[in-house]
Amino acid sequence: MSRSMRIKGGLIDRSAPLNFSFNGHDYHGYAGDTVASALLANDVHLVARSFKYHRPRGILTSGAEEPNALMTIGAGDDADPNTRATIAELYDNMIVKSQNHVGSLNFDLMAINDWLSPFLSAGFYYKTFMWPAAFWEKFYEPVIRRAAGLGALSGNEDPSLYDKGYRHADLLVIGGGVSGLMSALLAGRAGLRVILADEDFRFGGNALAMNGDIDGKSYADWINDTLDELAHFPHVTLMPRSTVFGVFDHGTYGVLENLSDHLPKQDKPPYRQIMWKIMAKRAILASGALERPVAFADNDRPGIMLSGAVREYANRYAVATGNNVAIMTNNDSGIDTAIDLLQAGVNVTALIDSRASAESHQNLPKDIRLIAGDTIARTSGRKRIRSVTLESGAKISADCLAVSGGWSPALHLTCHHRGRPVWNDDIVGFVPGGDLPPGLLLAGSVTGAMSTKACLDQAVTAVNTALKDLGKKTISKPKISAEDKAYHISPLWQMGSNPKARKFVDLQNDVSSKDIKLAHQEGYRSVEHLKRYTTMGMATDQGKTSNVLGLAIMAEQSGRSIADTGTTIFRPPYTPVPIGAFAGRSRGKAFRPIRLAPSHQWAKEHNADFVEAGAWLRAQWFTRKGETHWRQSVDREVLATRSAVGICDVSTLGKIDIQGRDATAFVNLVYANGFAKLPVGKTRYGLMLREDGFVMDDGTTARLGDNHYVMTTTTANAVLVYRHLEFCRQGIWPDLDVQLISTTEQYAQYAIAGPEARQLLNKIVDNGVDISDAAFPFMACGEISICNGIKARLFRISFSGELAYELAVPARYGDALIRLLMDIGQPLGITPYGTEALGVMRIEKGHPAGNELNGQTSAHHLGMGRMLNPNKDFIGKVMAMRPELTRDDGVRLVGLKPVDPNHAISAGAHIVAIGAATTSANDQGWVSSVAWSPMMQTSIALGFVTSGNTRYGEVVRAADPLRGNDVEVEIVSPHFFDPEGRRLHG
C-alpha cells in the first residue's frame, strides 16, 4: 500500500535504512527521519483521530508545535503516549501506534461524534451534563473520558530513570537556528562560557528547511562550519535534544535533555532524560517563529499542512508530501515554498495567494500557476484531501494543500514572568513586549525579524549587550552577507463565505470558528474567558498554531482590533515534560532520605519491627520466638525492663550543644522554667513554649560545664527546635555570647533502665568512675570514660520511671556498644525494648509526649502551670498568661482507667458525662494516649479533661462514635505506676 515519496537531497542518511511499524504495518525510513517524515515518505497522511469529533487527521507541522500527530511509541511499560511524531526521531524497529480511536484508525467507531457536533459545541459540558448530579462521577465523566482523550499510559510503573543536574553559564542561547548559532559563535569567540540548547536533534532551526547562503556558504555548510568551530571551544557546551521549557527566577532556566528516546531499546543509556537547572547570567532567546494556518471549511483534512512544513519535508527530509501540491498563502513565505518545491521536483498544481498582487509575484518561475486574489471555499476528501474549490468557483485537484497564514514569533518564554506580547502590524503577529524576564535578550525571528540578515544582525547586537552587561569588551560588528528580502503579508484569518461552515482553529482541542462565535454570543468577551469556555489553546500544544488565529476571529466578532482584544500569555512548560523528569531520582525508597539509628544493623539482626519516626526508622519492638502478636513482645519488654534491665536506642532525640559565656542566660530565655541556678553536673527537665504561649517541645538539658549545656529535644521536633533556637540567638538576642550546633547525629545514645541498670553500667565504666547513688544521684550528668578510655557522656535521667541512665558515645561506637551491652548484660537479664514499650512505660508514669504536646496545649493544660517562671523573661512568657490558656476550668492532663480493665479506650475518644448525649455541646475533653499496662493489668490512658485535676474518682465516658467504642472510665492521677517515684531514686 505504501508508495515511496522520497525525492533527491535532504539531510537523511541513506546509508542507514531503518525499519519501523505503524499500527502493525511495516515501513522503511532512514536515520535522520522523524516518525512524521518517515510516514510521509511512505505516503501515509492519515495518522490520528481528533480529540472530540474523532475526525481523520494528518500531520500539520514539522516541529514541536504539532497539534494532530500524537503517537504512542514503544510497547508495554515503555510505551510513551502522546509523542509528537514530528519531533520523534526514527530508530530501527520502532513501534508506533495511533491513538484515540475505537476500532481501527481507518474506521473509528467514535467518528459518530462528528455527526453529533451540533450538540458538542463550546460549553457543552456545562450545559448538557447538569443533572442528576450523582451521574457526573459515575456515568458522564467516565464516558466522556473514554470518548475524548489522548493516548493511555501503561498503568505500570515507568521503567525509565530520570536524573537532575545543574549547569552554570555566562550565556545560555536558547534555540540553535542561525540566530542562536551566530550568538553562540560570537559569544564563544569572546570567551564567554556558553551553553547552546535546542529541542531538535540537529542544529540549524528553520534554515534546515530553506535554501540560502550566509557569507557565500550554503546554509548547510555554514551550519556545519559554525558547529565545528563551537565544538573546539572548551567553554562552549552544545545541548541538542534539549528543550528550555521555562524561565524561572534570577537567571534560572529549566531544561529537559533527552538522552534515550531516539535510541532502540538495546542501545538506550540508563537515564532517559535529565532535568537541568541552568543558571545563566544572561540568555539569548532565539526561538524563531511558528507558522499558523488559516481557517476555512474542512481545513483539517489529512494532507492539509503548513507551508513551511511542506518545505521542510522536501528540503530537510527529502519527502514530497504529495504528487500534486496546492499552496494557499497570504504572505511571501508561501511563494518561497512554491519555488523550493519546484526546485526539488515536487509538482505544484497551483499557488493561490489571497493578495491580488505582491512584489514577490514578479519573479515567480513561469512553471508555477499563480492564482492571485482568490481564496478557498471548501475542500473534499475525508481521509486525504482530493481537491480544493476556490471562491471564484475554480476546482483544483490536490493531494496536499500547503497553507500559510503568516508567522507567529515563538515568544512563549518571554511570558514566563508575565510579560505581555504586543501586536505588530508589519508582520501581522504578536511580538515580545518590553517586560522580559530579567537577563533575557532576544535575537532572530522571535522579535519579528523576517530576513536572515536581520536575524544575524540581531544576534550581534544581543551578544554585545550581554558582553557589556557582564563587563566584557564588546565586539565590532562583523560584515555579514545574507538574504535580506523585504517581507510582506496581508491579514487573512478566515476564508469562505458559507456561514454554516465549520472551520477548525484549535486542531488539538477541536475548537472551531463556530465555537468562538458561540462563546462571543454567550458573553465570553475577554480572551481569558474565551480560552476557558472554548478550551482554545488549552491542549498540550498550548495553542502554538492556533492562538493568534482564534484571537483574530474573536476580534472580528467583536469589531475590535486584535491589539485591543489582547492575548493570553504562556506559562511553563513550553512543551510537555514527563512528571518522572521532575521527580528525578526521588522515587520509591529514594523519595526522601531515610535516617538509621546507630543500632539499626544490630536491631535488624534481632527481629526488630521498625516504625518511621520523621525521617528515622526506629525499632518499635523485637519479636522473639513464639510471639504471634505485637502486644506479647511489648508486654515482655516492659516487664523485663521493670524487673531487670532494658535498653533502648534514643539517639534519634535531638541534641543541641550550647556553649558560650552567655549560655546560661540563653538557656534560661528559651525555656519557660528556671535554668539560671542549674549546677554543673546536673540535668533538668525543660519546658519550651512558642511565643504565642503554647507548649512547643520538652526535653532535658544537662549542664556539662560553666558555659556548656547539652539540650535534648523530641525526635519529631529536633529540626524545628534547632531552627527556633538559632532564630532566638541571631534575631532576638544577638548580643548574647553563645553558639549552637546540632549534635544529633554525632552521638549514639542508649537509655539503660531498670533495677539492674547500675550494675550493668558498672561493668563498662573505667576505673575511678563512681556512679553510685551518692556520687551520681538522680538527674546527675557528666563526662566519663568507658571501655578503657572511650569518652562518653552519662545522664541519670528516666523516662520509664526506673533507675535509669542515658549513655552517649560518639556515633561510630554505637553499634559496638549495643553489642557489648547485650553481651555482658545477659546474666542480668538485659532486654532490648522499642518505642512501643517506651510509650507504655511513659504512659504508666504520666509523662507527656508528642500526643500531649500537640501545639494546642498550654503549660496549665499539662499541669505544669507552676513551672512558668515569673521572675525572668522567656519565650512565650506574656502570651502564656492569656486567660484561655490559664483558666482554672480549662482542660487538665489526667489519667483515665476503664471501669472494666479489659475494655480498651480509643485514642482520640471524647470525654462526655454518663447519660449525656454524645454531642460537641457535651464535650469535656479528649483521650490523647492509650496503652495496655502490664504492670497495672488494665487498659490505661492519658487525656485532657475539663477541670480534670479536681475530678479524680469521677466516672465519665470515653466516647468514640467513629469506631463505635464507648467506655466508662474513671478520672485518676496521670501517675499510674510508682507515683512516689521511689524506683528512679533507687
Place this chain on the structure above:
Amino acid sequence: MIIQHPLLGARDAAEFTYLGDASMLMRPDPASASHPDKLMTAFHDYVHLRDNPAGIHKELWFHEQGDRSWLVVTRNVSTHEIISVELASDVKKASKRKSK
C-alpha cells in the same frame, strides 16, 4: 531563586527555609511596658499581625542547608527581585542601637 548571602555569596533558594515577615525580629521587651494590658496588646500584635504586601517585603530566610544564618531578604514578592540581603543579627543589632 538565588539569594546573595552576605557571607557566602550566591546560594540557591532551595538551601533555605522561609519564615515570613521580618517584623518577627522586633520582639517587644516584657520589662518595658507600663501596664500588663499594653504588654499583652504589644505581644498580640507581634505574634499575630504580619504585613503581606504585593510588592517590596522584608522577610526572614534561614540558611538551613548551609551556614545556619538567619537572613533578612528584602524582596519584591510580585517580581521576586531581591533588593538586599542582610544578616538578621546585624539588622537586630542596628535596630537596638537606633532605639537607644
